């Protein structure tokens with residue numbers, strides 16, 4: 224739990240510095256593309272973690288908000304002119320805020336249920352979103368898909384603006400997570416996760432922090448949807464509301480470690496890079512999904528609570544054993 | 559002066575199982591009242607009704623002169639009625655200190671402040687010292703022994719500056735040294751003016767600590783009186799020894 228003062232900020236500074244300068248080394252196109260997708264999932268896993276990790280409400284419907292964000296960007300610029308290639312990025316905060324507000328009544332209803340029931344309830348959001356996108360043809364174009372004016376960036380550096388925007392969003396998402404952990408919001412969320420009834424009984428603002436976590440989480444997710452739509456240029460309901468995106472957020476967070484700052488990001492880098500690698504080396508068939516699932520299974524079997532909590536636990540125990548051993552007279556075993 | 563707590567003809571059933579049948583009890587100010595009874599006699603259910611964790615089917619509960627029959631647990635907690643649970647409920651992944659801080663309560667405005675600020679730490683440290691939890695203050699509660707967790711839950715209850723504390727079997731499953739510690743704290747806090755209602759199986763503890771004693775049997779209150787009378791009372795003997 225405890226780390227030496229200053230280690231956290233330094234680690235974060237180094238991480239973001241590396242991310243920021245990486246593209247200036249003239250990375251290959253395919254590598255940049257891979258990083259763009261990895262960053263998308265890093266932000267989404269980090270956002271999911273606020274709700275599924277810290278609050279303990281395992282949403283399986285987050286992709287619904289990803290889809291809403293995607294369609295919001297596309298539809299907005301079908302009706303408004305784009306004056307510069309950067310304009311869609313400027314729209315993102317408004318989308319995040321709008322979707323957070325949309326999420327409020329949804330959270331108020333869905334979060335009356337808990338655990339597995341909550342997971343099932345949120346799955347329905349995904350299908351509602353997808354069904355609407357397919358059927359509101361006049362607005363979304365239905366199965367024909369919908370398109371946005373192609374981003375006017377030069378082909379050899381097309382990824383860069385998306386990459387930069389995603390790095391900023393990752394900083395925002397991790398910054399919010401960090402602030403949550405350090406504040407009484409985080410303390411309250413932890414109490415909710417461990418024993419919600421007891422927490423409510425001692426006056427923790429259970430409802431407030433639950434709704435807050437939900438809204439921030441889905442707002443961030445929607446912004447990634449917006450970036451994705453602009454990046455792709457053309458979106459279809461089955462991809463904007465792809466259940467695999469929801470599943471990926473969950474798996475990445477579990478893999479890296481729920482309710483930790485770095486866990487979801489680590490999980491995203493491992494799983495997304497693994498998936499891209501297998502997709503590439505195993506070819507176009509969907510066999511790569513099996514390899515991807517195996518990576519997840521092996522890690523979770525070895526470290527059921529995810530990578531970071533398990534590693535931290537082992538280090539902590541080793542440190543503690545050393546202290547305890549030092550206090551024992553020679554010959555005595557551990558207590 | 560009105561009694562601090564009055565339970566008046568409370569009934570509560572779970573399906574067809576009657577857990578409380580027209581049960582009444584009074585807790586006088588600054589008493590240590592014991593609530594005893596065989597397993598399944600409704601003691602915990604009565605606690606749950608008093609604290610608002612469960613609704614009574616019929617009957618009324620008054621705390622400090624106010625009708626609180628339908629009050630929510632959090633509202634009662636803020637007004638000075640707090641409790642512990644039979645199976646100690648502490649937040650396992652929070653540290654001992656954080657468990658205390660979260661029990662201290664904070665408003666919306668403080669929600670965005672530091673997780674544990676200096677004032678929180680001061681208040682928590684007082685209790686940590688009093689309960690001799692200093693060595694484990696920074697450990698997650700999951701690392702504590704069961705007895706220590708019960709002690710922590712007891713300490714946490716004090717963060718709300720309660721006037722009435724309900725303890726559900728504070729000494730069950732706890733080693734003899736810790737039982738003495740519990741007793742010590744109950745006496746100390748009682749001397750400081752706090753009222754207790756205690757569910758307790760250990761009759762030695764009851765005899766040493768409590769007066770009066772209320773006996774519950776099959777959801778009914780069958781006896782209220784001083785501790786030395788309870789052992790001789792025929793209805794009580796019957797409840798414990800009879801079928």
Ligand SMILES: Nc1ncnc2c1ncn2[C@@H]1O[C@H](COP(=O)(O)OP(=O)(O)OP(=O)(O)O)[C@@H](O)[C@H]1O
Pocket residue numbers: 572575576577595596597598599600601602603604644
């Ligand atoms: N949530 C519940 N659902 C169904 N039945 C319950 C519930 N809680 C209690 N009961 C039943 O109500 C009766 C009283 O239970 P209660 O827990 O209040 O007894 P108790 O006096 O605290 O017992 P113990 O000494 O074992 O703690 C029992 O028959 C129990 O099975």
Ligand SMILES: [Mg+2]
Pocket residue numbers: 601602603644
């Ligand atoms: Mg009980």
